[in-house]
Amino acid sequence: MSRRKIIAGNWKMNVKPSETAALVKAVAEATKDFASVEVVCCTPAIDVPAAVAAAAGTHVGVGTENCHWEDHGAFTGEISTGMILDAGAKYVIVGHSERRQYFGETDETVNKRARAAIAAGLTAIVCIGETLEEREAGKLNEVIERQMKVGLAGVTAADCAKLVIAYEPVWAIGTGKTATPDQAQEVHALIRATLAGLVGAETAETVRIQYGGSMKPSNAAELLAKKDIDGGLIGGAALKAADFAGIVAAANA
Ligand code: 13P
Numbered sequence: 001m002s003r004r005k006i007i008a009g010n011w012k013m014n015v016k017p018s019e020t021a022a023l024v025k026a027v028a029e030a031t032k033d034f035a036s037v038e039v040v041c042c043t044p045a046i047d048v049p050a051a052v053a054a055a056a057g058t059h060v061g062v063g064t065e066n067c068h069w070e071d072h073g074a075f076t077g078e079i080s081t082g083m084i085l086d087a088g089a090k091y092v093i094v095g096h097s098e099r100r101q102y103f104g105e106t107d108e109t110v111n112k113r114a115r116a117a118i119a120a121g122l123t124a125i126v127c128i129g130e131t132l133e134e135r136e137a138g139k140l141n142e143v144i145e146r147q148m149k150v151g152l153a154g155v156t157a158a159d160c161a162k163l164v165i166a167y168e169p170v171w172a173i174g175t176g177k178t179a180t181p182d183q184a185q186e187v188h189a190l191i192r193a194t195l196a197g198l199v200g201a202e203t204a205e206t207v208r209i210q211y212g213g214s215m216k217p218s219n220a221a222e223l224l225a226k227k228d229i230d231g232g233l234i235g236g237a238a239l240k241a242a243d244f245a246g247i248v249a250a251a252n253a
Helices: 019-029 045-055 081-086 099-100 109-121 133-136 140-151 158-163 181-199 217-224 241-252
Strands: 006-010 038-041 060-062 091-094 122-127 163-166 206-209 230-235
Touching: 006 241, 019 038, 019 045, 019 230, 038 045, 038 091, 038 140, 038 230, 060 133, 060 140, 060 206, 081 109, 091 109, 091 217, 099 230, 109 122, 109 140, 109 158, 133 140, 140 181, 158 163, 163 181, 181 206, 181 217, 217 230
Parallel strands: 006 038, 006 230, 038 060, 060 091, 091 122, 122 163, 163 206, 206 230
Antiparallel strands: none
């Protein structure tokens, strides 16, 4: 089964609307020769219009970093899937560990957001991953399986066309510590096996599983060479077009 590699930037809270067009254009230019790879910039919601305008006519897709599950209503500070689509974005990150850690996101709310995103026709990049404490307590498998089963409850085989899973070990995010390719592959295989139990083995083979956590040009190739690593969700290195393009080049190889 060949799965198209997907490299997505997660800009987090780092780029202003006025800085967005330049970064998207630089990413488009620097990655234009790597057509085998799906390239996405997930930006703060307020940057989406500028990102969509700058990406028009290029191969770069635009997404954002969170969505609410209701269509509209009294949810101050939240953004609906309809708003994201209306602004021209096609992807949304759901359940990032920073949202779980700082904003009370749970597996249940991740599930609601993911299902709403998929139902609306967005591609949901659903993030899972263990903390260092959980890994050291021997709870890795338990945590991953719970995040998958609760976070993806009710997601059908048909929905999987709009699903990307990102494995982001919390201890590797922004720390410069990367999971080794073997450590990452082991968890990616567990994720695919757990997904097979939810939607069937055939469908599970089609779903892309990204690795995220200090991925950079110097370590991307060895991670992406692993059987179940189908791309990357990139934080720090997505803020410089040359670094991001180095990762896309590794995925294109
Ligand atoms: P870093 O690449 O900065 O470690 O961030 C990874 C991440 O959280 C992407 O969502």
